[in-house]
Each structure stands twice: as structure tokens, then as C-alpha cells.
Amino acid sequence: AQTVTQSQPEMSVQEAETVTLSCTYDTSESDYYLFWYKQPPSRQMILVIRQEAYKQQNATENRFSVNFQKAAKSFSLKISDSQLGDAAMYFCALHQTGANNLFFGTGTRLTVIP
Amino acid sequence: SQTIHQWPATLVQPVGSPLSLECTVEGTSNPNLYWYRQAAGRGLQLLFYSVGIGQISSEVPQNLSASRPQDRQFILSSKKLLLSDSGFxxxxxxxxxxxxxxxxxGTRLLVL
Known part of the structure; x- marks a missing residue:
């Protein structure tokens, strides 16, 4: 069975500082994709970053980067130079190749302190 | 570019009433379409997905149904809403x- 675990229900960061959100997962498949989605107060789910499991290089999108540790089944999100607009719920998600479902973690609420 | 629309944005319905939520996609053809529900303070649960017109797969047995009458239109329905259908x-x-x-x-649904 597939599981996604986010062990930090809440995190906070000072504006302009760096924060790391944790995610661990479990899957028996070797081919899969991992995602981080952001859900602001409007509640629309916005794709932040994606990582293909077969790629060793960590994905990066501007101020957002991941630390993908395949052996440890860990997929953390680092937000650099945090901005007030980064405040949101962040969800880690797993997609197994050939499946139709995205498996979501329970989310981490990020607060950015001015 | 592709865009996805949902309506209504918010809906308050009495228990036992019918439901119809609509989703349309623009800028792409033959997409896979999905309906998820998010309970308060939780992640998303897949309800239905569709790989083509008239093709619906249900992930969770429940009071809801889905239909795909057109390539880029996906509808979530219920004949009689339950309190437990409330959610996003x-x-x-x-x-x-x-x-x-x-x-x-997304659509916020409150069943009273």
C-alpha cells in the first residue's frame, strides 16, 4: 500500500529566511512521481514542484527545491527567501506510474512571520 | 494555455436535496479528469476519475456519482445529499x- 506522511502539522518561518518541510512515503513500486502542492486560503491546489523517482538530480523551481532521498523514501521541500505569499498549507503527494490516483499527505501549515 | 473551471464556488443545500457540481477544462483535448473531496484539515481523497467520454471509475463507494457527457466536462452528482457529503x-x-x-x-459544499 502507498502512504505519504507529513509529520509537521505546522511550521513557521521568518520572512526572508529558509524553511524545510518534511515528507516521507512508502511504495513498493520503483517508478513513481512525487509532488509538492500549495493550498493558500483560497483553497485552490497549486503545483509547486515535481520529482521523477528515476532522476537523481533534485528538482528546483526558483526559490523552491527538494531533497529527494530515494533509499530513505524522503522528499523534503526547501523554501528559500520566504515571502508572505508563501503562507499556505503544503501537501506532499505520490503518483505511481500506471495508477490514476494521487496519494496525499495530511499537510503542513506554513506561517510566514513578517 | 489550459484552464479549469468549477462551479458553483459555494453551495449550501439541505439534507435530501440533489446535487450537481460541474467542472470544465479549456485548452486541451482528451484529458483525464478527476473528482477529489477534502474534509476539513485533511488531505484529498479521490472519488472518481475518467479517461474518456462516458468512462467513469469510482474509487470510493458512496452517495455520489459522476458523469462525463463531453470530452472536457465532468459532473459530480447526488440524488439525495447526506450531512457527511459536506466538504470541499x-x-x-x-x-x-x-x-x-x-x-x-474548488467548490465548498455545506449540507444542512
Whole structure:
């Protein structure tokens, strides 16, 4: 069975500082994709970053980067130079190749302190 | 570019009333379409997905049904709403054979 675990229900960061959100997962498949989605107060789910499991290089999108540790089944999100607009719920998600479902973690609420 | 629309944005319905939520996608053809529900303070649960017109797969047995009458239209329905149907409903799309899903703005449903 597939599981996604986010062990930090809440995190906070000072504006302009760096924060790391944790995610661990479990899957028996070797081919899969991992995602981080952001859900602001409007509640629309916005794709932040994606990582293909077969790629060793960590994905990066501007101020957002991941630390993908395949052996440890860990997929953390680092937000650099945090901005007030980064405040949101962040969800880690797993997609197994050939499946139709995205498996979501329970989310981490990020607060950015001015 | 592709866009995804959902309506209504908010809905308050009495128990036992019918439901129809609509989702449409623009700027792409033959997408995979998905309905998710998010309970308060939780992640998303997949309810239905569709790989083509008239093709619906249900992930969770429940009081809801889905239909896909057109290529880029996905409808979530119920004949009689239950209190437990309250939640936030999100529609998503992905390209065929593509893993990334993109979400609509969602519908807040409150059943009283």
C-alpha cells in the first residue's frame, strides 16, 4: 500500500529566511512521481514542484527545491527567501506510474512571520 | 494555455436535496479528469476519475456519482445529499499518460 506522511502539522518561518518541510512515503513500486502542492486560503491546489523517482538530480523551481532521498523514501521541500505569499498549507503527494490516483499527505501549515 | 473551471464556488443545500457540481477544462483535448473531496484539515481523497467520454471509475463507494457527457466536462452528482457529503470538492485534469494533475478552484459544499 502507498502512504505519504507529513509529520509537521505546522511550521513557521521568518520572512526572508529558509524553511524545510518534511515528507516521507512508502511504495513498493520503483517508478513513481512525487509532488509538492500549495493550498493558500483560497483553497485552490497549486503545483509547486515535481520529482521523477528515476532522476537523481533534485528538482528546483526558483526559490523552491527538494531533497529527494530515494533509499530513505524522503522528499523534503526547501523554501528559500520566504515571502508572505508563501503562507499556505503544503501537501506532499505520490503518483505511481500506471495508477490514476494521487496519494496525499495530511499537510503542513506554513506561517510566514513578517 | 489550459484552464479549469468549477462551479458553483459555494453551495449550501439541505439534507435530501440533489446535487450537481460541474467542472470544465479549456485548452486541451482528451484529458483525464478527476473528482477529489477534502474534509476539513485533511488531505484529498479521490472519488472518481475518467479517461474518456462516458468512462467513469469510482474509487470510493458512496452517495455520489459522476458523469462525463463531453470530452472536457465532468459532473459530480447526488440524488439525495447526506450531512457527511459536506466538504470541499476539487476537480483536476491531467494529460493522457502524464502524471501531473492540475486542480480547479474548488467548490465548498455545506449540507444542512
Amino acid at each position: 470538492y476539487l476537480c483536476a485534469w491531467s494529460g493522457q499518460g502524464v502524471e501531473t494533475q492540475y486542480f480547479g478552484p
